[in-house]
Amino acid sequence: MPPNNAGTAESTPAIDLAAYRAELNAWLDANHERLAPRYDPPGTIDDQVAQMQRVKSILFEAGWMQRGWPERVGGSGGPPMLRTELGAALAARDLADPGLFSLIEVLAPTLIDFAPPELAADAVPRLLSGAELWCQGFSEPDSGSDLASLRCRAAPEGGNADTATNWIINGQKVWTSLAQFSDRCVLLTRTGPADSRHRGITAFFVDMDSPGITVAPLEMLNGVLEFAEVFFEDVVVPAERMLGELNGGWAVAMDILPYERSSxxxxxxxxxxxxxxxxxxxxxxxxxxxxxxxxxxxxxxxxxxxxxxxxxxxxxxxxxxxxxxxxxxxxxxxxxxxxxxxxxxxxxxxxxxxxxxxxxxxxxxxxxxxxxxxxxxxxxxxxxxxxxxxxxxxxx
Ligand SMILES: Cc1cc2nc3c(=O)[nH]c(=O)nc-3n(C[C@H](O)[C@H](O)[C@H](O)COP(=O)(O)OP(=O)(O)OC[C@H]3O[C@@H](n4cnc5c(N)ncnc54)[C@H](O)[C@@H]3O)c2cc1C
Missing domain, CATH: 1.20.140.10 (Butyryl-CoA Dehydrogenase, subunit A, domain 3)
Structure with missing residues (x-):
């Protein structure tokens, strides 16, 4: 499936960013009481996640979360910079932690580019509205910088990749941010031979409440349990949850990087x-x-x-x-x-x-x-x- 380019200028008319910023800031000023955290900073990670989801739901109700996202996933259109301006306004006001909030920008554009259209149309509004949280399952205990060496395996149920209706996942991820709070995971798996490197990787969009998934939170240097180990034991994932092509997962990973390292x-x-x-x-x-x-x-x-x-x-x-x-x-x-x-x-x-x-x-x-x-x-x-x-x- 060719990428749909959720982050591009496609169908994005020019917009007066300064006017948008002014309108946004006026609305945030007027709604500050509703949006402000209800805990003393810095709060626990549970506080911060709950605050972010609450802020997302209020912004979604008012139509702000939809700005800059394509209409085919429930957005109201416009250039992606509308999204980054919103994230910046929230971060500047300490309404949502920028690292937590940025996972939307890291994962959703790629899901839109590579998921079957009906899956993206169903899932993205849930992420934007605060109903869901997603995580990024890339790194493994022996595969961080050298991501192409990853080993978490997905095998077709029944052995035939062309006809399988399900895939069975076994393996482990690590450093998965917010895994313990997440409803879904954009997961990279090995589907080719062990030494196939970037040519034998396939991405799936996995429900985190699937039987066989165990999440073990890990403590960061600052004592916060922000990321986790995630174990997969015979986890069944429907074939229509594949993102992009079989053995085309490297393109999915590479699509994420421009968002993870820019907007x-x-x-x-x-x-x-x-x-x-x-x-x-x-x-x-x-x-x-x-x-x-x-x-x-x-x-x-x-x-x-x-x-x-x-x-x-x-x-x-x-x-x-x-x-x-x-x-x-x-x-x-x-x-x-x-x-x-x-x-x-x-x-x-x-x-x-x-x-x-x-x-x-x-x-x-x-x-x-x-x-x-x-x-x-x-x-x-x-x-x-x-x-x-x-x-x-x-x-x-
Ligand atoms: C706060 C935090 C959140 C994270 N969240 C996620 C997440 O949500 N999902 C996810 O999948 N991962 C996540 N990660 C993992 C992160 O992507 C990896 O830690 C990172 O890619 C490095 O991999 P590694 O830890 O395995 O280190 P390694 O790859 O083992 O590297 C160890 C050291 O060797 C150096 N090194 C490695 N290869 C080379 C080379 N070729 N040349 C020079 N130096 C080299 C590295 O720079 C590093 O200093 C997170 C990490 C942190 C710290």
Whole structure:
């Protein structure tokens, strides 16, 4: 099935983004009481997930969640940048955690591109309305950076791939964000021979309440149970849940990357501007204040300029590839520089401050260390930049 290009400019008339932003912000101002978290920040992961789903349902009811999504999946059309502006506005106001909210932008465009149309039309509105949460089952204990080596196996029931009505899945995933809260999983499986690498991978859209799935949450460095191990034991998945072609799962994985490393960064950038501003308000004036804040601001602003250009390129062409590795390096660098600035300008806060504010900074500082790992590590991004963009030789 050819991709439908959910992220492209297809049927997306030009729109006045500034006017949209103003309209959105006026509505968010007017509805702040309804939308604001009902817990003290940072809240538990359960609090944050519940808050995000509640915010999604209110926004869906008011028609905002549908903006920028194709009409064939219940959207109201318009360019994808309407979605990223919404994510950024929510992140800037601390109404939804940017990392959790960005999973919509990471997974839904690819589902629209590769799922049978009736499946996408049924599932996407559930994700947008807060009725469902989805997760991304790619990484395995021995397959992270080298994703093409994954082993979680899908076999046709009865042995014939052409006639099978079900597929049987056995294996394990790891680091699956929000798996314990998720209703569905975009799952990569091995369907070719063990050594078939990227040519023998198939994607499925799996219901997480299927018999045979066990989810074991894992603690991150900041103590939060945000991701999980997921075990599959004889899990039956209907053949119509295959995304794309048999052994065409690599195309599904590659379709996700432009979203995972570009448009969804827009919300994290908005969030980071807010945190930098909070640091400026809290930090005492000192010899190195301007230098440290200035360095963080330059990193963040360079990232914003880059990300804006990337989104315009995505909107214009519908295809961005290896270039997004630059965005990924920049976002991780900016995030870590900002939280390093917090540590330098608010001495002891990250390490020993027991107040709610200290807990928030510590939680976010520790999470920022993961930004050079998730979505592809910094080393691997630099390899891609060196080899594919700068033509500096091949692996090995
Ligand atoms: C917070 C968080 C959330 C995540 N969420 C998800 C999720 O929802 N779904 C999912 O599928 N995965 C998820 N991941 C997993 C993530 O994609 C992997 O951790 C990442 O791809 C790295 O894989 P790995 O952990 O197996 O490390 P490895 O691939 O084993 O790498 C270990 C180290 O070796 C380096 N290295 C590896 N290969 C090379 C090379 N060729 N050249 C140079 N250096 C190299 C790496 O840079 C790294 O420093 C998440 C990770 C984190 C931290």
């Amino acid at each position: 969804c960064f827009w919300q994290r950038i908005a969030f980071l501007y807010g945190r930098l501003q909070r640091l400026v308000e809290l930090a005492p004036d000192g010899d190195r204040f301007a230098e440290i804040v200035g360095e963080a601001y330059i990193q963040l602003h360079a990232l914003r300029a880059r990300s804006r250009a990337t989104q315009h390129r995505l909107a214009a062409t519908g295809t961005i590839g290896a270039e997004t590795s630059i965005d990924k390096v920049l976002v991780a660098t900016a995030e870590q520089t900002i939280y390093d600035a917090v540590r330098r300008l608010l001495p002891g806060v990250i390490e020993i401050d027991g107040s709610a504010s200290g807990e928030l900074w510590r939680n976010e500082y520790l999470y920022s260390r993961a930004s050079t790992i998730y979505g592809g590590t910094a080393e691997v991004q630099r390899n891609i930049i060196a080899r594919r963009l700068l033509d500096l030789g091949s692996e090995g």
